[in-house]
Amino acid sequence: MWWLALACGTDPEPGADSVTDSVAGDESAPPEESTPTGESTADSPGDSDPDTPPAEPPAGALVWDGVTVVDADGAAPDRAVIVVGERIWDVRAAGGPWPAEVEVMEADGRWIVPGLMDAHVHLAHSGATVWTGDPLDANLRASLYHGVTAVYDVGGPVALFELRDAVAGGTLLGPEVRATGPFLTTVLSHPCERWPDPDLCVFVEPDDAAAAVDALAAAGADGVKLALADAAFTPWPTPRLDLDAVSAITGGTLPVFAHVDADEDVIDAVARGVRHLAHPPFAGPAGPEAVSAAVSADAIHTTVGAFAAVGALLDGTLDLEDPDLVLGPGVLDNWAWVRAHPEVLEDGWAEASAEWAATARANLVTLRAAGATLLPGSDAGYYFQPHGLGLHRELAALVELGWTPEEALVDATWTSRRVLGLEGGRVRAGEPADLLLLTADPVLDVAALQAIETVILRGVPWARGDLISVDLQAAGDPCLEDADCSADEACDGVDHRCVPACAPTWDLYGSCDEDSWCMPRDGVDAAVGACHEETSCDLYAQDCTPAEYGQACVPLDHDTTTCWIAGPRTAGETCSWDDEDRACAPGLFCSWIDGTCYTLCDPDAPDVCPGRERCVEQEAAVGVPWFGLCL
Numbered sequence: 001m002w003w004l005a006l007a008c009g010t011d012p013e014p015g016a017d018s019v020t021d022s023v024a025g026d027e028s029a030p031p032e033e034s035t036p037t038g039e040s041t042a043d044s045p046g047d048s049d050p051d052t053p054p055a056e057p058p059a060g061a062l063v064w065d066g067v068t069v070v071d072a073d074g075a076a077p078d079r080a081v082i083v084v085g086e087r088i089w090d091v092r093a094a095g096g097p098w099p100a101e102v103e104v105m106e107a108d109g110r111w112i113v114p115g116l117m118d119a120h121v122h123l124a125h126s127g128a129t130v131w132t133g134d135p136l137d138a139n140l141r142a143s144l145y146h147g148v149t150a151v152y153d154v155g156g157p158v159a160l161f162e163l164r165d166a167v168a169g170g171t172l173l174g175p176e177v178r179a180t181g182p183f184l185t186t187v188l189s190h191p192c193e194r195w196p197d198p199d200l201c202v203f204v205e206p207d208d209a210a211a212a213v214d215a216l217a218a219a220g221a222d223g224v225k226l227a228l229a230d231a232a233f234t235p236w237p238t239p240r241l242d243l244d245a246v247s248a249i250t251g252g253t254l255p256v257f258a259h260v261d262a263d264e265d266v267i268d269a270v271a272r273g274v275r276h277l278a279h280p281p282f283a284g285p286a287g288p289e290a291v292s293a294a295v296s297a298d299a300i301h302t303t304v305g306a307f308a309a310v311g312a313l314l315d316g317t318l319d320l321e322d323p324d325l326v327l328g329p330g331v332l333d334n335w336a337w338v339r340a341h342p343e344v345l346e347d348g349w350a351e352a353s354a355e356w357a358a359t360a361r362a363n364l365v366t367l368r369a370a371g372a373t374l375l376p377g378s379d380a381g382y383y384f385q386p387h388g389l390g391l392h393r394e395l396a397a398l399v400e401l402g403w404t405p406e407e408a409l410v411d412a413t414w415t416s417r418r419v420l421g422l423e424g425g426r427v428r429a430g431e432p433a434d435l436l437l438l439t440a441d442p443v444l445d446v447a448a449l450q451a452i453e454t455v456i457l458r459g460v461p462w463a464r465g466d467l468i469s470v471d472l473q474a475a476g477d478p479c480l481e482d483a484d485c486s487a488d489e490a491c492d493g494v495d496h497r498c499v500p501a502c503a504p505t506w507d508l509y510g511s512c513d514e515d516s517w518c519m520p521r522d523g524v525d526a527a528v529g530a531c532h533e534e535t536s537c538d539l540y541a542q543d544c545t546p547a548e549y550g551q552a553c554v555p556l557d558h559d560t561t562t563c564w565i566a567g568p569r570t571a572g573e574t575c576s577w578d579d580e581d582r583a584c585a586p587g588l589f590c591s592w593i594d595g596t597c598y599t600l601c602d603p604d605a606p607d608v609c610p611g612r613e614r615c616v617e618q619e620a621a622v623g624v625p626w627f628g629l630c631l
Contacts, residue, residue, distance in 0.1 A: 054092055057082050059101035062461065064437065066094045066108035070406065071426045072414035075443050081112050083433040086459040090429050105461075110453065113442055114413040114425050115149025115175075115434035118391045120278065120301040120377025123163075123177070124156040124199070126327065127309075127385050128334040129344075133522040134493030135328025136163075137472065137480045139380075139387040140174040142326035144467045146388030147452050149434040150176040152377075152420055154225050154257050154278060154301075155183050155191065157199035159495050161220035163478045171474040173457070176422065176434070180225040180257060181216050184209065184249055186241045187546045190227040190259060193234050195565075196549050198535065199494075203546060206244035213252035223255040225278070229265045246272040255421075263290035270297055278377075279303045280367060282360040291370050299373040299419045302364060304401075305394040306379030307357035310350050312393075313339055313384040324389055324450070326468065329522070335384060365401055375419060376412040395446050405446040433459040482521065482528060490530040493522040502529040508620045510558040517556035534562040539627055540602045542586045552586040555627055558620035569597050571630075589629060599630040 057063065061084045068077040069091060082090040082102075098104050121143075126135035143151060153160055160179040166172035182202045183191055192201035204212045213224055226249050229240050250256050250273030258274040260266050262283035269277065270293040277300045281290055294300055312318040313335060319325075320336055338344060368374060376398060378390035395408045403411070414425035424432040435456040440448035455462045462470070473484045477498055479491035485498035492499045502511045505527065507518035512531035520526040537544050537553035544551035544563035552566035567583025569575045575590035575597045576582035584590045584597040591598055601608045601615035609615050609630035618626045 054090075056099050057089060057102045058084055059099075060084065061089060061102040062459070063096075063098055063102055063104045064107045064110070064112060065096065065098070065104055066106060067110050067112045067437070068441070069427045070111055070113050070409065070442055071428075072410045073426065073428075075406075079112075081427060081435070083435075083456065083459050086433055088427065088429055088431050088433050088435075091427060107437065109439075111438040111441060111448070112427055113409060113436050113438060113449070114427060114431075115436055115455070115457070116147050116391060116412045116449070117150040117152075117416040117420075117422070117425070118143070118148050118378050118380060118387075118412075119152050119299075119375040119416045119420060120303055120379050121151045121153055121387065122156055122379070122381030123151065123153050123160060123179075123387075125381030126331045127381055127383060127387075128328075128331045129338060129383060130334065131523055132330030132334055133328060133524045134496075135331065135381075136493075136496060138326055138328040138331075140172075140472055140480075141467055142386060142388035143175045144173070144388075144455055144457065144462070145326050145452075145464060146324070146392060147436045147449065147455055148175055148388050148391055149455070149457060150417065150422055150424075151178070152223075153177060153179040154223075155180060155200065157182070157495070158216075158219050158221075159199075159478060159497070163496065164222075165220075166478055170458075171476070172478070172480075173470065173472040178222040178420065178422070180223045181219065181221045183225050183227045183259070184212055184241075184245075185227040186239045186245075187548050189238045189241065190229070193238060194549075196546055196551070196563075204241075204245050204249070206242050206248055209245040209248035210252055213249055213254055217252070217254050221254055223257055224249055224252065225257045225259070226274075227259040228269050228274075229259070229261050243268055243272055246274065250274055263287050266290040267293045270294070275299075277301065280360050280363045280374075282307060282356040282363065284359060286363040286366055291366060291372075294367055295370050295372045297372075299375045300367060301375050301377035301379075302394060302398060303377050303379045304357060304360050304364060304397050305390055306382045306385050307353055307360050308397070309382065309384040310345070310353040311357065314342055314350060318384060322389075325386055326388060327386060330524075338384075361397070361401055364398075368402070373415070373419060374411065375416045376408065392447075392450050395449065399446045405448070406443050408446050409442050409449065437461075490521045490528050492530040492532050493526075494532060500531045502531050505529040508557050508626075509624065510560070510620060512557070512560070514559040517560040517562075534560055536561050537563050539600055544586070550586065552584065552588070554589065558624050558626045571597050571599050573597050589627070591629075601628040601630050603628040 061082050063082050065080045069079045078094045080092055080094045123139050158181045164177035167174045167177055182200050184204050185201050187203050202212050256274055257276045257278055258269045259278045263281055266281050267290055275298040280300055376394050378394045379385055380387040380390040398408050417425035436452050437454035438451050439453050440451040442448040452464045473480045475484055478496040479485050479498050482491050485491050489498040490501035502518035505520045512518050516531040516533050518529040519532045521528050521530040539553050542553050544553050550566050551563040553561055554564040555561050565580055565583050566586050567580050569584045574595050575584045588597040589600050603615055603617040606615040613630040615628040616631045617628050620626045
């Protein structure tokens with residue numbers, strides 16, 4: 001469910017004949033220059049032949065004149081970058097002359113670089129330890145504000161496929177998105193160790209794994225995420241995904257990204273066809289066999305910042321007063337509260353995270369020296385890891401480990417896009433015009449990548465500060481706020497769909513259809529209600545699955561039920577709806593009146609209550625039957 005603690009994400013892995021092979025050319029150097037249709041090349045005639053004047057930019061072109069261009073080809077001072085529509089039309093010597101019909105931005109003393117790509121994010125998650133409200137709008141803004149113009153979401157709801165399409169179609173302003181959808185995993189394993197969240201996990205076995213991949217492909221997934229193991233993330237033993245299921249997943253049509261912990265995970269994943277590893281091994285020093293396997297893979301996501309995030313929160317390295325923190329509703333308060341109450345963290349987790357961070361850093365150095373392809377990924381949305389800013393923290397960590405600032409830039413632009421199958425990542429004619437105008441030199445200092453003056457997104461320049469307040473959504477689905485929907489609709493902040501509005505919130509009388517209930521539109525406490533769909537269950541059969549999670553089927557309104565948190569409390573004991581240790585056992589109902597567990601019973605089969613108790617029908621309203629309780 002949306003309010004539960006967030007699970008750590010993993011990275012996708014393209015298959016050898018899918019993402020990586022979709023990019024032609026020598027992977028060790030930038031490909032040859034492309035040519036925009038009907039226009040000059042990046043090496044314009046004026047540069048290559050002094051006797052031939054360069055072609056004039058067409059009317060409406062935008063020109064950034066006098067910049068230093070920095071990309072995978074190196075640094076080139078005194079250049080003019082010309083943009084027409086959504087693409088770079090030309091890059092040539094600065095100074096013009098320029099026709100009157102073009103708009104010229106004098107940019108002397110500025111640098112232009114490609115927009116950044118974060119290879120590992122979770123857009124639907126905020127980094128808070130509990131659900132504090134819909135974070136998607138803030139996460140999109142944070143990405144753009146920090147110059148992240150492309151992201152790969154490697155573990156989230158299928159609703160992100162529609163969001164990706166809206167961005168591509170121009171009805172939603174955001175970074176270019178690729179998404180895997182939910183994890184393919186096994187029961188009681190990562191990232192659903194505690195809760196079988198259908199938006200985050202699809203449970204597979206060897207005989208149905210291939211069908212799960214096909215279903216995700218049909219839904220529009222760009223890749224598949226599997227969780228091979230999570231031994232490091234819980235203080236109790238957890239199951240491991242069957243390796244035959246891994247083989248079935250990698251045998252499908254989609255590139256596969258694998259969450260791995262230890263050497264054996266890396267070795268087994270690569271042996272079964274996995275080509276992308278979501279993290280470096282972090283459960284111990286990488287041995288020679290694991291290093292060899294990792295080097296043979298297409299890429300490894302770095303994610304060292306995510307391992308270090310809990311320590312950064314607790315020791316103050318993460319500055320909660322940083323004006324560049326762009327967070328979803330309630331997240332800052334949650335982080336401040338956790339900092340003040342570290343005892344709420346899983347016992348030993350902070351210490352374990354520090355060990356994982358140190359081990360991952362050491363293993364990254366080993367893997368880089370061995371020739372592995374390493375893609376900067378922040379794991380934004382994981383606990384205490386902000387979107388946008390998290391990638392800059394990741395790049396700073398890589399520079400501390402030996403990358404030059406320019407190498408970090410190239411890996412977060414051209415290398416990531418090339419390996420993950422996205423176009424662009426260089427400042428050349430014909431490339432997408434996703435660019436950053438900087439006020440400091442990124443060759444000298446990786447922190448210069450945060451000195452953003454302008455974000456050029458698909459050819460449109462945005463003053464950085466404007467991205468905090470601009471209306472991101474044109475209209476319709478996927479929605480970000482109620483204003484995106486019609487007058488009688490509300491934006492469901494969980495699925496980001498325009499659905500019938502309802503009032504009052506927590507409407508027990510059932511103003512929504514039989515498959516929905518009236519929840520706050522943000523899932524917390526919004527005054528406006530949205531009819532949110534739930535997977536129904538049988539109150540009396542208590543048929544919630546998988547059975548290993550021991551969930552309880554509970555009523556939401558008079559005709560809608562859902563599987564909810566269950567606990568140890570028995571009939572007659574006091575109870576709570578939001579505390580696992582004080583929740584009622586399956587088959588019981590925690591009374592909203594006196595906070596006591598009562599046995600559920602079917603009013604049509606009244607002789608089911610113990611002793612002298614009888615099955616008393618409860619009503620949502622006069623004459624509206626609901627359920628029975630043994631009283």
